[in-house]
Amino acid sequence: MPSVSLKWDISKKLFSVPVRLSRKISKMGETSEYTHCDIIMHVDTGSGISSITDKDAYELGLDVSSLEKMPIGGIGGLTNTPIAHEITLFFLLINGEPFGVNMEKISISPDQISNVREKSRGVYKQTNTKIMEIPRLLGLDVIDKMCGVLILNLKDKIGEIKF
Numbered sequence: 001m002p003s004v005s006l007k008w009d010i011s012k013k014l015f016s017v018p019v020r021l022s023r024k025i026s027k028m029g030e031t032s033e034y035t036h037c038d039i040i041m042h043v044d045t046g047s048g049i050s051s052i053t054d055k056d057a058y059e060l061g062l063d064v065s066s067l068e069k070m071p072i073g074g075i076g077g078l079t080n081t082p083i084a085h086e087i088t089l090f091f092l093l094i095n096g097e098p099f100g101v102n103m104e105k106i107s108i109s110p111d112q113i114s115n116v117r118e119k120s121r122g123v124y125k126q127t128n129t130k131i132m133e134i135p136r137l138l139g140l141d142v143i144d145k146m147c148g149v150l151i152l153n154l155k156d157k158i159g160e161i162k163f
Contacts, residue, residue, distance in 0.1 A: 002099065004091045006043060006152070006159035012135060014042040015152060015159045019138070020090040021052065022100070023060045035061050039136050041089075043159070045150070047139030050089075050103065053111035056136065057084060064108055072107055082108040089142060094160075101145050109134050 006015040021037045037059040039052065049072060054064045067082040088102045112131050119126045143150050148163040 001162050002093050002095070002097075003160045003162040004099070005094055006161065008157035008159070009040075009042065012042060014044075014135070016040050016042050017091065017138060017161075019136075020098075021056060021060060022088040022090060023062070023084075024086065025061050035059070041138040042135045043150070043152075044137040044139055047137050048141060049105065049107050050139040050142050051081075051107040051109050051137045052084075052087075053134060053136060054082075054108055055111040057082075057108045060084075060087070062108075067108065070105075070107070084108055091161075099146075101142055103142065103145065 004017060006017050008014075009016040017040070019039055019041045021039060022034050024032050025035050026033045037056050039056055041050070057064050057067075062084055064082050067084060069080040070083045071078045072081040083105050084107075085105055086102065087106050088100045090098050090100045093099050112133055115130045115132060117128045117130065119128075143161055146161060146163045148161040150159070150161055152159040
C-alpha cells in the first residue's frame with residue numbers, strides 16, 4: 001500500500017509534508033508547459049479545502065486579484081477567498097516515487113497577516129504590530145481525493161497518509 005510520510009513540525013506543533021505544486025501554463029500542439037513551486041504544507045484535519053499562499057500563487061504565475069472568490073469559513077468567520085483551479089500537488093512516496101493529486105480548487109491566503117494591539121494606561125497609548133506567517137494547509141479534500149487513510153500518532157510524533 002503506497003504511503004506518504006508526515007513529519008512533526010515542533011515550532012508549529014503540526015504534522016507537515018513537503019509538496020511540489022504544479023500548474024499547466026500553456027499548451028502548444030502536443031507539448032504542455034508547467035510551472036512549479038516547492039512548499040511545506042501542514043495537515044489540518046479541520047479544513048475542508050486546502051490552501052496555499054498568495055506568494056505561492058505568484059510563483060505559479062497566477063494573478064490573485066483576477067481569481068474568482070468563494071466564501072470560506074474559519075475561526076475568524078467567513079471571508080471571500082481567492083480560489084485557484086487545476087493545481088496538482090506532488091508528494092514523494094516512502095518508496096521514492098512521486099505521486100500527483102490534481103485538485104479542482106485550492107484556496108489562496110495571504111502569506112502574512114499583521115495583528116495590531118493597543119495598550120492604554122492613563123493618557124499613554126502603546127501600539128504593537130505583530131506579523132504572523134500563515135501556514136499552507138493540507139486539508140481533508142486532498143486526503144479524500146487520494147482515497148487516503150490519515151494515521152497520526154501524537155505520542156510518538158509520527159504520521160502518514162496511506163492509500
